[in-house]
Structure formats: structure tokens, C-alpha cells
Amino acid sequence: MSGIHPFRVLRAKPLWIANGVITGILALLFAVFYVGANIDPAGHMTKLPVGLVNADKGATVGGRQVNLGARITESIEKSIVSGDKIDWKVMDEKEVKEELGEGELFGALVVPAGFTSSVSALTGTTTSGTLARPTLTVLTNQSAGSVGSGLARTATTQAAESASLQVGKELTAQTGAQPAKLPAAARVLLADPAAIAVEDGHPLDSHSGLGLTAFYYALTLVVVGMLSANVISGQVDHALGYTHNDMGPLRLHRPLIRATRVQTLAISSTLMAGLSLLMGTLVMAGAVGIMGMDASHLPLLWLYSVCAIAVAGIGALTLLAVLGTPGMLVVTLVFIGMAVPTAGATTPIEALPGFYRFLAEFEPLRQITGGIRSILYYDAQGDAGLTRGWVMMAAGLVAAALFGFGVLGWYDRKGLHRIPVETTAEKPEKTAAPA
Incomplete structure (x- = not known):
């Protein structure tokens, strides 16, 4: 036995330095990887795929064919408000359902059929249709990730609200003095004609x-x-x-x-x-x-x-x-x-x-x-x-x-074995002693 007390190893600087370097680097790397990756997802977001669907077929307004749904989707697609954060993918309803069901999209915005007719009915410029506020549908997709779905929902809702207000401004400008003759409720609807509804685009079971x-x-x-x-x-x-x-x-x-x-x-x-x-x-x-x-x-x-x-x-x-x-x-x-x-x-x-x-x-x-x-x-x-x-x-x-x-x-x-192979020096053969 050496006679040295075991706790004396705590006085050895290399023991502290080596373990300090290893554990310190480990702590730093985990902080960088975990916190750094998630500290600002909205700020780092680039080209998040979101579907954009126009199911509106348009309507005849004032003797000419108008498609407000196409106008909305085009303005959203070309909008610079979201920059390159959202990758708007124009597709039909079947395609968006398929891609939501494959996790390729984090959400979608759907302009419904009859959108132009419903909006135009607010101005009284169409001969058919009832006074009903049309709904733009925001589809979410939690199966692709709750954070990503939430980011897509926020961006899509903002885009839908902005598009509704823009359409309202255009309709108000086109009707001239006519809004003053409309009921107060109709004037409010005309300024912001589309409601926003959020739905789950790919529902999951409860234990998911x-x-x-x-x-x-x-x-x-x-x-x-x-x-x-x-x-x-x-x-x-x-x-x-x-x-x-x-x-x-x-x-x-x-x-x-x-x-x-x-x-x-x-x-x-x-x-x-x-x-x-x-x-x-x-x-x-x-x-x-x-x-x-x-x-x-x-x-x-x-x-x-x-x-x-x-x-x-x-x-x-x-x-x-x-x-x-x-x-x-x-x-x-x-x-x-x-x-x-x-x-x-x-x-x-x-x-x-x-x-x-x-x-x-x-x-x-x-x-x-x-x-x-x-x-x-x-x-x-x-x-x-x-x-x-x-x-x-x-x-x-x-x-x-x-x-x-x-x-x-x-x-x-190279002979780098875990336990070196023991070698022994060759020994001369023993010979029988002379009689």
C-alpha cells in the first residue's frame, strides 16, 4: 500500500482541470443546442410551406365577371408583408387535403366557393344571393408539429385578415356614395367582408x-x-x-x-x-x-x-x-x-x-x-x-x-490492442547434463 490517503487526489490539479473542461464543454454545448435552436423560431422561420386554395368560381357584378377569391390569393401570394417566412403553395382543395395528410404542409388558407357572390351581396349589386358574411377558412395541421402549425396559423390568419380589409377598401371605393344608403350593419360588413374560421386540416386521435x-x-x-x-x-x-x-x-x-x-x-x-x-x-x-x-x-x-x-x-x-x-x-x-x-x-x-x-x-x-x-x-x-x-x-x-x-x-x-500482447524472450533449450 502507498500510505497516501485517497482524498488527497482532490488536491491534484489535473483531476479538476480535465473534468472541468469536459463537463463545462458538455454544459455549454447542451445549452447552445437546446436553447439556441428554439429561442426565436418566428425570427428564424424561412419558407414554411402553407397551402393557398381558391375554390371561388366568381360572379357577374355590374355586367362583368369578377373573382374576388382569385384577387385575394394573388395578393397574398405576392405580398411582401411575410417576406420569405411563408412559402405559399397555390393548389386546389384535393391537393391541399393530400399534402396536409402527408405532413407536407403546416397549414392552409381556403377561399370558399361562392365567395364573390356573398361579398357582392353586401353591396346590393347582385341580383341573387343572400346577405351573408363569407368565411375564409384557416386550416391547421398539428400532425406536422404543434409549433409549426401554430406559426402557420398566425401567419395565415394575419394574411386572411389583411386580405379581407383590402377587399373591403376596394368595394367601398367602387360603390361611391352608395354605402351611405346601406344599413349600418351592411356598412360594417362591407369594410371587412370576410370572417375567419380556424379548423383542423388533418385531425388526430385523442391519444396522439x-x-x-x-x-x-x-x-x-x-x-x-x-x-x-x-x-x-x-x-x-x-x-x-x-x-x-x-x-x-x-x-x-x-x-x-x-x-x-x-x-x-x-x-x-x-x-x-x-x-x-x-x-x-x-x-x-x-x-x-x-x-x-x-x-x-x-x-x-x-x-x-x-x-x-x-x-x-x-x-x-x-x-x-x-x-x-x-x-x-x-x-x-x-x-x-x-x-x-x-x-x-x-x-x-x-x-x-x-x-x-x-x-x-x-x-x-x-x-x-x-x-x-x-x-x-x-x-x-x-x-x-x-x-x-x-x-x-x-x-x-x-x-x-x-x-x-x-x-x-x-x-x-497497427498492434493497438486493448491489452498489449505479452512477449517473452526466447530461452535456450535445456540440454541434458553429461553423465
Whole structure:
């Protein structure tokens, strides 16, 4: 024994400095990733896709054909008020329903059929129609993300209100002195002729977490894969005899079985792939069976869950094997720190700063979330994110295999073994002593 008291290590400056640098950087990065991505979504919003539908067929007013709906949609589309924050997509009612049902739109503004006739009736210039205030409908889409849907709703409502007031000014100017002859109620309606109604463009079931169950389910899969990788890595090392296994006051140690780094990763990955069947089953059983999450396409959801856990786990195992002790920090940053803000589930990708939009292109959580969202909300349509999810998971698995086995193979060839191979000097053969 050295005779040095254990607490004296607290006097060692390198211990404080090394741990201070690591934990400090970790704290700073998590603050930057989490807070920085969500601090001003409205300010960073760029080209948020919103549908613009004109179902109005127009009407004959004063002997000429007029289509106020077309005038409204054109003015909104060309308006510079929203700048490049909203990407207005002009389409028909069928197209907007399809794209809301695929998560391609965060909302829509619909000008109803008969809009021109209803507005013109307020001025008394049409021979048909009743005095009724027409309604511009704002459609929301919580399935695409509650924050994104809220941003789209605000922008669309403002655009609809502005368009109604503009139409009111034009109608008032066109009628000249006639408004003075109209009833007071009609004059008020004429100044702002359109009412605004907000409806859910793609309703979800009650146990869908307002469109967030897909995100939390996907996050569960990634976290389970990541944490399981840490467990499996430690247990494989113990089984091979590279590390001790402390069980309370007991320390267990197995005889050393020498394995190359490539062999160790192959063993861990095989174990992860096999256990993913169990973990994926239990995640789905817990979320759907126990907690009652609304879900359909259960066989597909199970298969996707198993594959997502396997890919996330093997990716984490690769980083742990290549980087060693710092690997867990890198895994935490890649799979949690950078992943959650860029998943596009809470804050839409279009409302993130540019750096985060770049990260979102390859961050695993976003790809997995897109596939789960398609299965849960969009009838498992490939265009709604499921195809991208499968492709990106396959690409991630291939990348992890190439990177992991490639680097570890190089370690092995260079003799960078986890426990150096013992060498013994050759000894001369013993010869029998002369008789």
C-alpha cells in the first residue's frame, strides 16, 4: 500500500482541470443546442410551406365577371408583408387535403366557393344571393408539429385578415356614395367582408399527444438504443475478461479471452441486433398496450421500432469502440444533444437557424421521427417520411459498419490492442547434463 490517503487526489490539479473542461464543454454545448435552436423560431422561420386554395368560381357584378377569391390569393401570394417566412403553395382543395395528410404542409388558407357572390351581396349589386358574411377558412395541421402549425396559423390568419380589409377598401371605393344608403350593419360588413374560421386540416386521435407522440416514441427508440449500447459494451468487456463487474460489494472477474477490436465490435453488434427484437417489442407494448397510445399498422410499427433501436445501438457501439472513454460523451451529443432540437417535431426545420437545418439533414432522430410520424399519423405513406426513414437508417447502418470496422481493423493491424500482447524472450533449450 502507498500510505497516501485517497482524498488527497482532490488536491491534484489535473483531476479538476480535465473534468472541468469536459463537463463545462458538455454544459455549454447542451445549452447552445437546446436553447439556441428554439429561442426565436418566428425570427428564424424561412419558407414554411402553407397551402393557398381558391375554390371561388366568381360572379357577374355590374355586367362583368369578377373573382374576388382569385384577387385575394394573388395578393397574398405576392405580398411582401411575410417576406420569405411563408412559402405559399397555390393548389386546389384535393391537393391541399393530400399534402396536409402527408405532413407536407403546416397549414392552409381556403377561399370558399361562392365567395364573390356573398361579398357582392353586401353591396346590393347582385341580383341573387343572400346577405351573408363569407368565411375564409384557416386550416391547421398539428400532425406536422404543434409549433409549426401554430406559426402557420398566425401567419395565415394575419394574411386572411389583411386580405379581407383590402377587399373591403376596394368595394367601398367602387360603390361611391352608395354605402351611405346601406344599413349600418351592411356598412360594417362591407369594410371587412370576410370572417375567419380556424379548423383542423388533418385531425388526430385523442391519444396522439397533439401531434407529439411520434417524436416521443422515436426519442424513446433512440435513447433505448444508445443506453443499451453502453450496457452491452460493458457486459461484453466483462464476458471477455477485460473489465471487472461490480455487483454491490462484490467484484466479479472472468478469465481473459483475447479478442481483437474488430471481433469485440462484431460480438457487441450481434448482441445488439438480437436484443433489439426484445426491446422493440417492449417499447411498443409499453406505449400502445399499457399507455394506450393511438397507433395503427402495428406490425410495421414493430419492425420499424426494432430496426431503429438496432441502428441507433450499433451506431453508438461503433463510436464507443473507436473513441473509447470519450465515446460516451460523443454518443450523448450526437444522439441527444444535437438530435432533439433538429428532429423537426417540436420546432419545424424551417424555423431553425441555418446551422441546425444543416444538422437536421443527417441527424438520426429526425429520420426516425419522420418514419414514426408517417406510420402513426399518415397511414404509413412512403412520401410522408417513411421512405426517407428506411433509406437513412440503412445508410446510417452501412456508414457505421464501414467506419467502425475500418478504423478498428486499422487499430488491430497497427498492434493497438486493448491489452498489449505479452512477449517473452526466447530461452535456450535445456540440454541434458553429461553423465
